[in-house]
Amino acid sequence: MLIRKKNIKDYRKKLKRKDNNLNMRINKLFSNLGLCSRMETNRLIEANRVTVNGKACIPGQWVEESDIILVDNNPIPIKDKIYIVLNKPTGIICTAAKEVKNNIIEFMNYPEYIFPVGRLDKESQGLILMTNDGKLANKILESENHHEKEYIVTLDKPFYDDFILGMSSGVEICGVKTRPCKVSRVSEDTFKIILTQGLNKQIRRMSKIFGYTVVRLQRIRIVNIELKGLDIGQWRNLTKEEVFNLESGLK
Numbered sequence: 043m044l045i046r047k048k049n050i051k052d053y054r055k056k057l058k059r060k061d062n063n064l065n066m067r068i069n070k071l072f073s074n075l076g077l078c079s080r081m082e083t084n085r086l087i088e089a090n091r092v093t094v095n096g097k098a099c100i101p102g103q104w105v106e107e108s109d110i111i112l113v114d115n116n117p118i119p120i121k122d123k124i125y126i127v128l129n130k131p132t133g134i135i136c137t138a139a140k141e142v143k144n145n146i147i148e149f150m151n152y153p154e155y156i157f158p159v160g161r162l163d164k165e166s167q168g169l170i171l172m173t174n175d176g177k178l179a180n181k182i183l184e185s186e187n188h189h190e191k192e193y194i195v196t197l198d199k200p201f202y203d204d205f206i207l208g209m210s211s212g213v214e215i216c217g218v219k220t221r222p223c224k225v226s227r228v229s230e231d232t233f234k235i236i237l238t239q240g241l242n243k244q245i246r247r248m249s250k251i252f253g254y255t256v257v258r259l260q261r262i263r264i265v266n267i268e269l270k271g272l273d274i275g276q277w278r279n280l281t282k283e284e285v286f287n288l289e290s291g292l293k
Contacts (some may be wrong), residue, residue, distance in 0.1 A: 076121035076174030126172040128277035168261035188238040194264035200230040215247040
């Protein structure tokens with residue numbers, strides 16, 4: 043199938059509008075454009091379905107704005123961006139890996155390619171952002187940007203005020219000291235915490251240092267996106283205003 047020069051020119055302009063930074067590995071490009079996961083990109087390449095400037099693509103190849111990238115001899119399909127907030131139940135694993143049982147993709151059974159932004163461990167519940175926008179996901183996950191994530195946490199027993207002081211001041215876990223954070227009491231055994239980093243099972247590990255075990259952990263906010271109005275297991279699309287405010291808050 044021959045691609046006319048005019049079509050190639052229009053394709054480049056369209057692609058440039060969607061993503062102004064094309065100097066990256068092709069796996070990241072396909073993910074950023076919402077085409078498929080990085081692993082699925084490798085499968086396409088290994089099946090000889092991807093070409094760059096008329097030559098067969100190789101895994102991990104770097105591409106630039108001027109390159110002509112074709113999938114099955116057609117320009118890359120430009121997908122509309124999808125932004126969803128899900129109230130994840132406990133027992134669901136935040137991974138797009140199909141071989142993992144009870145994964146979040148299987149749970150949602152969404153008809154388009156989407157993936158979770160970050161993780162919320164299997165025992166926890168609450169807000170997860172699902173999207174096909176790799177660029178936005180990367181901005182949210184960049185820990186140096188100090189984006190806020192808010193949680194409500196219930197412990198196995200009542201705690202004293204010195205627990206709040208200790209948690210908010212920073213705790214040594216996994217060989218590093220956590221950033222100072224905002225902690226406030228909700229009840230005798232429940233507190234609210236706002237983090238600006240995302241270490242593995244951070245709140246559970248922090249609480250354990252003071253002799254407490256987390257029995258319920260719910261995320262209720264990421265940046266400006268809140269969980270309000272969603273029952274466990276439900277999801278909804280973000281409004282245009284929410285997406286705009288989220289992108290503005292990530293700059």
